[in-house]
Every structure is written in structure tokens, then in C-alpha cells.
Amino acid sequence: MIDSNFISKCKNIFGAENVLTEKADLIAYSYDSTPGIHREIPGVVVFPENTKQVQELIFLSRQTKTSIYPRGAGTCLSGGPVPLSKGVVISFQKMNKIIEIDPDNLTATVQPGVIIADLNNAVSKYGLLYPPDPGSMATATVGGSVAENSGGLRGLKYGVTKHYIMGMEVVLPTGEIFRYGGKTVKNVTAYDFTSLFVGSEGTLGIITEIICKLIPAPKYRKSMIAFFDKLEDAGKTVTDIVRAHVIPATLEIMDKVTIQTVENYAKVGLPTNVEALLLIEVDGMGKDSVEWEAEKCIEIIENNNGKFKIAETDQERDSLWAARRSALPALAQVKPATILEDATVPRTKLVDMLVSIQKIAKKYNLLIGTFGHAGDGNLHPTILIDPLDKDEMERFHKAVDEIFEVALSFGGTLSGEHGIGIAKLKYLKDEIGRSGVETMRRIKQALDPDNILNPGKLVPMED
Amino acid sequence: MAKTVFDDLETLKRELIRCMKCGNCMAVCPIYNVEKKESSVARGKIALGEAVLEDKINIDDETLVKLIFNCLVCKSCMMACPSGVRFDRIILGLRSAIAKKKGIPFIKKVLFGLLKNPELFDKGMKAFATMQGLFFKKEDEKTRTPKGFLKQFGKRFDDDFVLPELTKESFRDRVNEVMDVQNPQANVIFFTGCSVNYFYPEVGQDLLYVLKRNNIRVITPRNQNCCGMPVMVHGDIETARELAKKNLDIFEKTDAQYIVTVCGSCGSALKHEYPIILEGDKVYEEKAKKWSEKVYDISTFLLKAIKFEPPKGKVELKVTYHDSCHLKKSMKVFNEPRQLLKMIPGLTLVEMKKPDACCGSGGSYHLTHTDTALKIAKAKAEDIKQTKADVVCTGCPACMMELFEGIHRWDGKCKVLHTVNLLAEAYKKEA
Secondary structure, eight states: OOOHHHHHHHHHHHOGGGEEOSHHHHHTTSOOSOSSOOOOOOSEEEOOSSHHHHHHHHHHHHHHTOOEEEESSSOOSSOTTOOSSSOEEEEGGGOOOEEEEETTTTEEEEOTTOBHHHHHHHHHTTTEEOOOOOTTTTTOBHHHHHHHTOOOTTHHHHOOGGGGEEEEEEEOTTSOEEEEEOSOSOOOSSSOHHHHHTTOTTSSOEEEEEEEEOEEOOSEEEEEEEEESSHHHHHHHHHHHHHTTOOOSEEEEEEHHHHHHHHHHHOOOOOTTOSEEEEEEEEESOHHHHHHHHHHHHHHHHHTTOEEEEOOSHHHHHHHHHHHHHHHHHHHHHSSEEEEOOOBOOGGGHHHHHHHHHHHHHHTTOEEEEEEEGGGTEEEEEEEEOTTOHHHHHHHHHHHHHHHHHHHHTTOBSOSSSOOTTTTGGGHHHHHHHHHHHHHHHHHHHHOTTOOBSTTSSSOSOO | OOOOTTTOGGGGHHHHTTOOOOOGGGGTOHHHHHHOOGGGSHHHHHHHHHHHHTTSSOTTOHHHHHHHTOOOOOOHHHHHOTTOOOHHHHHHHHHHHHHHHHOOOHHHHHHHHHHHSHHHHHHHHHHHHHHHHHHEEEEETTEEEEOGGGGGGOTTOSTTOOEEOOOSSOHHHHSOSEEOOSSOSEEEEEEOOHHHHHTOHHHHHHHHHHHHHTTEEEEOOTTOOOOSHHHHTTTOHHHHHHHHHHHHHHHHTSOOSEEEESOHHHHHIIIIIHHHHTTTOTTHHHHHHHHHTTEEEHHHIIIIISOOOOOOSOOOOEEEEEOOHIIIIITOOOHHHHHHHHHSTTOEEOOOSOTTSOOSOTTTHHHHSHHHHHHHHHHHHHHHHHHTOSEEEESOHHHHHHHHHHHHHTTOOOEEEEHHHHHHHHHHTOO
16 A cells, blocks of 8 residues: 555655656556556656665565566566556666676676666677667666567577576565676576576566676678568578578568558558568678578578569668668558557468468458568567557457467467566466466465565466 | 647547557657656656546646646657657647646746737847846857846856847848849748847848858848747747747748748748648638748758859868757758758868757756756767867757857857858858
8 A cells, every 4th residue: 555654665765856656747657568458557656776775665565565566668568567556666767877898708787777779889889789679679678678588680590688697686575685697607506597587577576687698799791681472482481591500680571561551651662562571681700601691591582482682781781671660650650559469489380370360350350560570480460450449449359369369379479579467468378278377376476475566467366 | 710739639639549658759858868757758748648638637737737848849759759649749739738727827928928029029139138237247249147146047047057148239120121132043031030030140141141142032021920939839829820820921921932941940830830730720721831831941942942052162160060959850951951061161070979969958948947958958068079079060049059058068169150150151261
């Protein structure tokens, strides 16, 4: 319960300037980027500046049984930071220092509120790279993306957030401060806590410091775009490239609806009579190996009846990427609202999934443009709707149910990179079954016996 | 008249619904960058608009009003928005609704009333120019600093505050209403804007010089009004509409082919805001649209509308260019000024780190939200300092004032000039 006593204690802990209590201010912390989910206006918002304050808030919340909703920049696409009760939002936007960059151990130690793009700008001075690159990286925080285990365009070759976390400081729901991991490449002491806390969506602990792994930034890259008259040819190109042991840094697909919409609104010079396009970028440290990989890709594109353009200069690369960058903005022009899903299937089921989505769009009379990370099977069916049209909203909900059903039937997953949060909670059992849900409950109860940390997210506590 | 977002909040729903809350605006909002609060940025204010329409909070809630006025209307968010949310309409619509519900504060009412009467406004400005010594000490020919007692009226008026000398003889008093040339290439209206008229008359004079060299006939209507932008951003749409109509009437009386502006805010008011605020007006909607197409910033006018004669005189200066928000983000002018600068012999153009980051002026924002504005201005001043340029050049007199202040405050040595100042200098050095 949040009462005046709770708020005055918050002001003692965080300082009055770091506590928001006015309704208008609180409304601005009642959402993230997820459309159409239940949400409440929080009772208070606090901005910590150090770990001790986070610990004190946990003690206070345990005493008063108050729900805590941790928040980075609020760009989550599954409802992670959204309050479900008049609890307390703990927002990390002001705890945003890069504590250390260690170019010899290839690590960066950061506070959770550091913006991902800022971290990359800082490490680029050493010729280094922090590879996870979610679409929101210019805004999203490292802490938020660790909690959500965010992916990105480079996922196929470089992996996702969990592959780049070497250690953390976490304040547990019981108030203990816990550090694990460090700067060593190898560390098998204790459980693998990275696997536990990365992607825990703020339900198991509040992350207060993160040790990130860095890699040398690739020196060379080559981009190309390929067009296909048949969806099957595009799909086969994707699998053939990987079969030829070329792992592109980017391997993106766009379907016909998306291509036509992009061309209609952005006029970037795409042919509108093709079924699919692939945007491919190979990169690496050696010029010759990058050239070889690019040649291999071209050979495969040609064998699969594709036409291609290759970028020789940075300017040409930019113009190829314009197509991908315009995908979401262009689709967003068609209808008042755009809802982005992220059902993911094994690479070999890519075409089946695309065809199924097209069928679902037809069945429910909806406009769905699909683009996404073809290389890792992570598609973004983007459903274009008018939220004020009740009939369309009903059809939309049915279509989403069906998209998830189909993805699971292909051996895929509900979410490749957006998380479960509130948005996909009702589908969870369909993927991991009763025993899976029970296991999650046991873990949650063991770490958070009072259920104060982000309750109602990721772990369905009741059937 | 049809209902617009300025007259009926319900019509805002269609605008608000486009926002996906993706947060791309957070990466570019100068205020969010300083304050790190959700309510600082477009997406937060959109959520507030939604809450008002859902009856979760009142439009005249004291905190809400403060938050809605905490925006520079720089339109950076609109450039980064993937869904094309028209945030300018949203923020001005909300402010207009606030102004209607709460009324306009007394002091603003007096000032805005004055703007509607150009003769009275002109007299007021000149009276103030003769009395400015009572409030602001003279530092040198062109610089003044506030006297101690002004501190009680605003944090900004501290010992480091400077502003340019208010001229006793306004620009429009100095020049003839028509500048005739033999066989003109074009016949244009020069919309001076208030800042040029009262603070930077030399920008106006240099503009006339540049146009004369390019054989352009120029009409400078003496009775032109304020463009309306300053009142519009405070939600006083009725006054803005009145000013817009008066200006359109004045344009209609001429036979001009173009309107030339030297101020990003005036230009964007004429080009973009007039058609929006006069939407549905039986008489003026068409006029606003017609004249909107004739509005050119001086740089695009020289390079796109006429045959431009590049200056041959040498100006050996290292210059960095600051993009005015309204010039770049509203009028979409950013290439042409740079092109012009590069055409000046001897001049070297060096880019600063974020040339299109807001200077922090935002009209009166820098007086009403001093703490945030100063942090924005400081970042700009430091970016300029790093270039080691002799001159920072821009296309908007409001930015010029803010840059001048920032550079003075943080010990920069850079001079602040308008693009036309440098062009005129290059022409003058030809002989």
C-alpha cells in the first residue's frame, strides 16, 4: 500500500527531487511500447542513484507488501515495466554511468540506465563493439535489455544479450545485495546466474550493475539486396547461405505487402512485383574473407533465381538499408495503429511460417506486413489496425492467437526477442507446458517469497 | 468553421492514436536528454493527452499544465517518429485547450494584445529601446547585461546573462518599403520578423544587399505583423489566427511572387502553421495555402527560385553552421545554407558534433525553464567551442540570441552571424 508514510520514506531514501507523486507525472510511467495491455497508473515513481537506495526500497516494500515495477527506458514490447497496481515504479534513467571500459579484458562495467547506443559510442573509441542491437538501441537501456534478453538485427551471427553478460550486481527481492561473475572469460563457480537473471523480466531481482563482454568491431563489411519472384526461393537462399557455412551479420527478409508499402510511401526504388526481398550483410576482420562470403552469397542468390544489387560504397549501402529502415514507418502510415509480433520459428520453417501468416491475414481480413530477421527465423508480422474499429480489433485478437499456434506447431517459440511480460502470458503454457509453468513458479517463490517484484509478469502465479 | 485540434480536443484522438509509444522520440528530445523524465518527451505528453480524453485527469490540472508547457516545440521528435505522429498539432492543441479552460495569464494577455496592434507594438518596442538602460547595463556597442534587481523576475537574469542591444531605429524604419531594381529577376516580399526588426537590423540590411546584387525587387511591408508563432506556442490560437489573417491580407495587396524569410520560426509559421490553424476557414484557408507555397527561406530562394550570382570576394574565416530547429525540422532547409557558405571564397566550413541539436531558446522557454534550457545551451556552446571556428552561423535570429548568450556564458570567442551577413560581406569584398 502506498500512503503518505510510504512516500515520505521514499523521499528520505531517494531525496525529494527523485520522487514523483503528482498524478500527471505518474501517468507518464503507466505504459511501455506494448499496445492494448492492461495497465495502471503507479502510486509513486522513484529514481535511484545507487545500489543502497534500491536495497532500502526493497526493505520498505517488503514491510508494506508494495509491488515494485523496475523500469529502464520503457521501450519494452511485452509489458515488462508496466504497473499492474498502484505500486512503485523504480526508474533507472538517472543511474546511467559507464563505470569502466577495460579494453584489455574486453569488458565494460555499466550502471543499468546506460543507453545501449551510448555504450557503443563509448567503446567504439577503442575499436570495440557491444553487439546486441535491438531496434530501440538509441533509447533503450542496458539494464532493460538485460532484463528482457533483447535481440536485434545481428542476432544470427553475434547472438543476443545473454551472450554478452559476464556478471552482475543484483538486489534480491529479499533485500540482499548479490554479485556474481566478473571479468574472466571462464567462470563455472556456482550456478550460471547469467542464465537466471538475464531475461527474468524484473521478477527475480533488480539489476544495479552489469559487466558486459565486448568484441573487436569488424573492420570490413559488404551489403547486398536480393529480390525473388517466389517466396520459396527466398527461403531456400536463407538456408543455403547457412549451409554453405556463411553466417551473415544481417539476413533480413521483407514480404510483398511490406515491399509494396515501403515503395508506396518511401520511394526507395524497390521492384513492387516481387514476392520477397533479402537484405544481406557480411562482415569480418579480413578483407578477403568478407569478399569470399559476399561472393558465396551472390552465387547462392543466383542459383535460387534471385536478382541482386551489391553496395560498393557507404552511400550505396545506406540506400540499400533505407528499404529496411523504412519498413515500420511505411507500414505505420497505412492504418492508425501498427502492432508488431515476434513469433519465431526454426530457420528451415521460415517459408512455411510466412505462408501461414499470409493465410491468417486473408482469413481475418487484416493487413499484415511481415519483415524480420530471416537468418534466425525471428519474424515480425506487423498487423495494421484501427483501434477504434471494434470489429477489426476482435479479428486482430483471433489472428494473433492463430499466429502463435502456428509458430508453436512448427517447433518455434512465442517470442524471439520481445519477452512474455503480460502480453503473451496466456500463451505460456502452450509452449512450456504445466511442468514448465510449475518450475517457473517454484523459482519465483524461492527468490521472491513475498511476490513484490514485478508481480503478474512472466510467471502466471495462478491458473 | 470546421473543428480542428485547436478548437475541439476530441479531434486530437485521431492524432494521439498514431503514437506506438516506441520511444524513438526519447533519443532526440533535447529536454528528455537533460531531465530524463518520461513527461519531458513527446510520448509522455501524448499519454497525458490520452488521459485527458479518457477523463483520468483534468486539462487544467496544475502539474499537467506545467508538463505540457515543458516543450520547446523544436519538432525533433517528429523527425525521428516512425509513425508520422503530428506532435506539433498535439502539443499546440493541448495548449490551446488549456488556454481556453484556464484563460491566458494576465501578463501574456497584455503582451499578445500588443502584438495584434503593430503600431502600438512598434511604439512599445521603441520606448523600451530608449529605456533599456533602466533594466540592462550596456557592456559594449551591441551587448547588454541585466541589472541586479531583474534577478527576482527570472533565474536567467544572472550576472552572466547577455542580450543584444535593442535598436532605437527599427529595421523597417531604416529602409524604403520598396527596393526597386532594373529588370528584376523576381519580385518578393521580405517578411522581416520581429527579431530582425528590433534586434538584428543589420541582418535585414544585409539581406537587402544580397537581393539587390541578385537583381531582386523587394517589398518590405512596413505594417507587417508578428508571424504569430510566439502566441501560438502559448496556446493563444485566436490571436495567432488574427495575426495570420492580417499578414495574409497584407501579402494579398502586393503583386509579389515569393515571400523571403530569414527566420526559421517566421518561415515555418507562414509555410506550415498558417494552413493548419486556418484549416476550414472559408476565406483564409485558400489564401494560407496559396502563400504557403510562395514562402522560401533566403538560402533556398537564392539557390532554387532564381539564378544566383555567387559572391567573388574572399572571406577568410572558419565557420561552423548551427541548424535552427524550425528551419531544418519544419522547413526542411539544411543543405542550402551550407552550399551557400561553401560557395564563399576563402571560407572553410567545419561541422560541429550535433549541428541540428536545439540551442535551447524555444522562444520564451529559456526564460520560463531556465535550468533545463541552460543545460541544453551549454552542450551547444561546448560543441561550438570544440570546432575552434571564428564564426557560428545560423539561419534564425532567435537562435542567434541564444548562441550569443551561450558563447558569452561559457567563455567562447566565436562570433555569431546569420548566413546573409557572410554572403553580404563576400559581395562587399569583391571590389
